[in-house]
Amino acid sequence: MNSYAGLPDKIKTYVNDWKAKKGSLIMILRYIQDYYGYVPKNTSFILAKELKIPLARIYEVLTFYNYFKLERPAKYRISVCMGTACYLKGAREILDGVKALNNPHFTVEQVRCMGCCGLAPTVKINEKAYGKLDKDKILEILEELC
Numbered sequence: 001m002n003s004y005a006g007l008p009d010k011i012k013t014y015v016n017d018w019k020a021k022k023g024s025l026i027m028i029l030r031y032i033q034d035y036y037g038y039v040p041k042n043t044s045f046i047l048a049k050e051l052k053i054p055l056a057r058i059y060e061v062l063t064f065y066n067y068f069k070l071e072r073p074a075k076y077r078i079s080v081c082m083g084t085a086c087y088l089k090g091a092r093e094i095l096d097g098v099k100a101l102n103n104p105h106f107t108v109e110q111v112r113c114m115g116c117c118g119l120a121p122t123v124k125i126n127e128k129a130y131g132k133l134d135k136d137k138i139l140e141i142l143e144e145l146c
């Protein structure tokens with residue numbers, strides 16, 4: 001009998017569907033990441049117990065892949081592209097400007113090429129991409145959000 005106490009039914013079902021399959025840990029963690037927007041600590045504890053794997057193995061995966069987040073994201077997730085094209089066109093100044101706001105509604109992260117180098121420098125706010133930015137433009141956009 002399994003006891004996924006505290007986990008939503010959708011996650012329990014997903015874990016049950018995947019746990020016997022090869023490579024299931026990443027698939028399960030990815031589902032949890034998509035469900036919550038991060039992987040809560042208590043969920044990792046429950047998974048370790050139910051999948052009978054060391055908690056350290058789960059954290060090994062969570063900390064290896066940039067995709068996984070360990071903290072609940074703020075309302076706005078700001079991804080500043082630091083790929084070569086964006087970097088050469090001022091991404092560092094944009095990143096520093098956004099970080100300096102120190103706004104609790106913003107989670108700021110650096111990402112690699114977002115695949116729209118022609119619009120460099122680029123920033124994604126949640127799922128919306130903005131291009132041809134400079135520090136002043138991104139600060140204006142962020143000010144309008146709050």
Ligand code: FES
Nearest residue numbers: 081083086113114
């Ligand atoms: S380097 Fe930023 S989108 Fe490609």
